[in-house]
Amino acid sequence: MSTSPAARIGDLRRAIEQHLYNYHVIDQPTITDAEYDQLFNELVALEAAHPQLVTADSPTQRVGAKPLDQFDEVTHRVPMLSLGNAFAEDDVRGFDRRCREGLGIGADALIEYACEPKFDGLAISLTYENGHFVQGATRGDGSVGEDVTLNLRTIKSIPLKIDTSAARLEVRGEVLMQRRDFDALNARQAAKGEKTFVNPRNAAAGSLRQLDPRLTAERPLSFFAYGLGAVEAVELPATHSACMDWLANLRFPATRDRAVVSGLEGLLSYFARLGEMRARLPFDIDGVVYKVNSLSQQQALGFVSRAPRFAIAHKFPAEEASTELLGIDVQVGRTGAITPVARLRPVFVGGTTVSNATLHNEDEVRRKDLKIGDTVVVRRAGDVIPEVAAVIAAKRPADAREWLMPTRCPECDSAIIRLEGESVARCTGGLFCPAQRKQALLHFAQRRAMNIEGLGEKLVDQVVDQGLVRTAADLYRLGLMQLASLERMGEKSAQNLLDGISNSRATTLPRFVYGLGIRHVGEATAKDLARHFGKIDAIMGASIEQLLEVNDVGPVVAQSIRRFFDEPHNREVVEQLRACGVHWTESEPSASTIVRGAFAGKTVVLTGTLPTLSREEAKERLEAAGAKVAGSVSKKTDYVIAGGEAGSKLDKAQELGIAVLDEESFLRLLDE
Ligand code: IVH
Numbered sequence: 294m295s296t297s298p299a300a301r302i303g304d305l306r307r308a309i310e311q312h313l314y315n316y317h318v319i320d321q322p323t324i325t326d327a328e329y330d331q332l333f334n335e336l337v338a339l340e341a342a343h344p345q346l347v348t349a350d351s352p353t354q355r356v357g358a359k360p361l362d363q364f365d366e367v368t369h370r371v372p373m374l375s376l377g378n379a380f381a382e383d384d385v386r387g388f389d390r391r392c393r394e395g396l397g398i399g400a401d402a403l404i405e406y407a408c409e410p411k412f413d414g415l416a417i418s419l420t421y422e423n424g425h426f427v428q429g430a431t432r433g434d435g436s437v438g439e440d441v442t443l444n445l446r447t448i449k450s451i452p453l454k455i456d457t458s459a460a461r462l463e464v465r466g467e468v469l470m471q472r473r474d475f476d477a478l479n480a481r482q483a484a485k486g487e488k489t490f491v492n493p494r495n496a497a498a499g500s501l502r503q504l505d506p507r508l509t510a511e512r513p514l515s516f517f518a519y520g521l522g523a524v525e526a527v528e529l530p531a532t533h534s535a536c537m538d539w540l541a542n543l544r545f546p547a548t549r550d551r552a553v554v555s556g557l558e559g560l561l562s563y564f565a566r567l568g569e570m571r572a573r574l575p576f577d578i579d580g581v582v583y584k585v586n587s588l589s590q591q592q593a594l595g596f597v598s599r600a601p602r603f604a605i606a607h608k609f610p611a612e613e614a615s616t617e618l619l620g621i622d623v624q625v626g627r628t629g630a631i632t633p634v635a636r637l638r639p640v641f642v643g644g645t646t647v648s649n650a651t652l653h654n655e656d657e658v659r660r661k662d663l664k665i666g667d668t669v670v671v672r673r674a675g676d677v678i679p680e681v682a683a684v685i686a687a688k689r690p691a692d693a694r695e696w697l698m699p700t701r702c703p704e705c706d707s708a709i710i711r712l713e714g715e716s717v718a719r720c721t722g723g724l725f726c727p728a729q730r731k732q733a734l735l736h737f738a739q740r741r742a743m744n745i746e747g748l749g750e751k752l753v754d755q756v757v758d759q760g761l762v763r764t765a766a767d768l769y770r771l772g773l774m775q776l777a778s779l780e781r782m783g784e785k786s787a788q789n790l791l792d793g794i795s796n797s798r799a800t801t802l803p804r805f806v807y808g809l810g811i812r813h814v815g816e817a818t819a820k821d822l823a824r825h826f827g828k829i830d831a832i833m834g835a836s837i838e839q840l841l842e843v844n845d846v847g848p849v850v851a852q853s854i855r856r857f858f859d860e861p862h863n864r865e866v867v868e869q870l871r872a873c874g875v876h877w878t879e880s881e882p883s884a885s886t887i888v889r890g891a892f893a894g895k896t897v898v899l900t901g902t903l904p905t906l907s908r909e910e911a912k913e914r915l916e917a918a919g920a921k922v923a924g925s926v927s928k929k930t931d932y933v934i935a936g937g938e939a940g941s942k943l944d945k946a947q948e949l950g951i952a953v954l955d956e957e958s959f960l961r962l963l964d965e
Contacts, residue, residue, distance in 0.1 A: 305335060309352045310352060314544050318545075349453075354453075355449070355453070360506075369435070370522065370523035371522040373418060374599050377606070385557065385564075403556030403559075404555070405553060406556075407551065407552075410548055410581055411582045412548075413494050413576075413577040413579040414469030415432070415497060416432040417431055417445065417466065417467070419451065421463075423460060424459075441501055444509040447506055448468065451545075455543045460526040462524055462527070465519060465521060465522050469514070475490070475496050478512065492672065500514055515576065517546050520533070531587065532588060534551065550574070572674065579612075591604075613671065615640075615669065616669065617667070621633050621663070621696045622634050623699060625704045628719070630719055631717070635649065635651075637650060643674065643679070644673075650681050654717055655711070661684055664695055665695075667684045668684070670684075698711075706722075707721045721863075722860065723810050723812075724764055725764060725865075730764075731754060735748075738808075742807050743805070745797045746790075748790065769794060769875065776791065798874045800876070801917060802828075803819045805870075809863070814853070814854060818846065821846065825843045825882065828880075829871075837851045878914065891965060892919060893920070894920070896920070896921045896922075896930050896931050898922070900943055901937050926946050930949075932952050932959075934954045934955070935954070936955070
């Protein structure tokens, strides 16, 4: 059976509008983007082949072809009013009292209210005639706005056609940009080197006021209905909430977070509930709106000047405020990351007084074009760290000063560097830098590095905070009395910790190098470095070229190592550690010599518990001496090193007549 082009076009339009509704209004898409594109492209092709069948409300006609010279004026049939504001509970109490008085309702009876979020976007009015979207306008001064019909047609959640018998219907609501869309838009703007928007509201306003609708179409705008304007030839329901349900049925986007409540208590608990949800909503709201629900009661209450008596906006604390940028400091994080921080003239925003705000990184300061002395917009949304959203360029004083990233760390005076391709600058102080000290000490002490038993986060916090330890070398100078005086630390546990520290003195070169916490030098690289250079002095003195000869060491790693050892503080710490008795066996560089000694090229099996060495340590020493450590005993095994409670492996060795060593003779052979 073949359908006519007209019928197929009709089917496609209905299907496409349904999918737009599913996706943009109720957030429940039922097909993939590719499937949607296929339907849309089929419609485009059919309309191209049959231009006489193209209609204004076809989904292909949402984006206009040419820019306007200017926006026409639109006089609103019913003025677009503003709302009175309530900031404190008392203001809301006053509102409820005035409504009750106006309606002659006693203190014992409760008014029914409709509650809604107060969307932080732009008010617009959509006019439908006989079900067709014919005009859309901004609020303007409330009486006369601008005709932005072509731009509003690009918003996919606004229906071009609705199923109603109303001869004329004006739907009022808010155009906004959802936070996710805003972030993506700003990321695109930044990538293109173009100016980013301060907040979703400004982005929405800028997008809606484009003279070229093709530009608006590229901006992801949303619409939410919140009321009605002029309505002709249709019977409306009796309450605001029922009108909203009716609009939702006509497929207008209406938020699900509306509620009908009773009396003052109902209003306040709605306010608290939305306040709690605020940060999690997909778009910005700046408060909630309370409306007397009954339309006849609304009419009875009427208006004062340009605001209704029957409705009020209960505002949340503002999330943005402007203030002066007094200076820019840098903060050093536990990994050495340097973050510029704005010092601000204290300003009340988001419910607290803010005097510092993060600037993220150096590029962000450039991108925002911040100069010291500027007036800036500070934003504090929810529990998020306050940030500088933008500079108010018009208010820049003549003596505004440029900011430069410091070259030395404010905490330890080590060089600050920024590796190519990274957005973050870092302090090279590592073990020496107080800001990085705790992190560096924990890294140094960890099992895979120096393996200091008993030195965990809580203790590191304490010894650093009490000023007992500055560098890793200080650990080896701690005394029993000092440790015993720490919180929750008896003499017994202090002694245990001292033993743990003392035992860690005997280590291996790879563990030591890894423990230094050089950026980009993990365990594997540390092993490669140790094997290649054999000695710590050789590693410390290696040039970039020499470092690049090491397995798996590329330019980024080589630079990072070179920079670490170029810092005198870091070389000093290595010297001090050696002076404190930290030691390991050094070897000749692997590239030029063959490992010699009793274990070179031999296969060795470890079994049982050795008196002083852990299994891991014994294994490392053997490997450093050129041995292969195997898991089971066979005829190919050269030595078995056995400790306490050795089991079947020892039996097998004896059975096969393989040499068995205890720890002492193993260490002696190793030294020879
Ligand atoms: S009702 C007659 N409901 O707030 C009352 N307005 O200050 C007309 N707004 O220009 C407004 N969310 O842009 C109403 N749920 C909501 C709203 C809302 C945001 C805006 C609207 C209006 C302004 C009034």
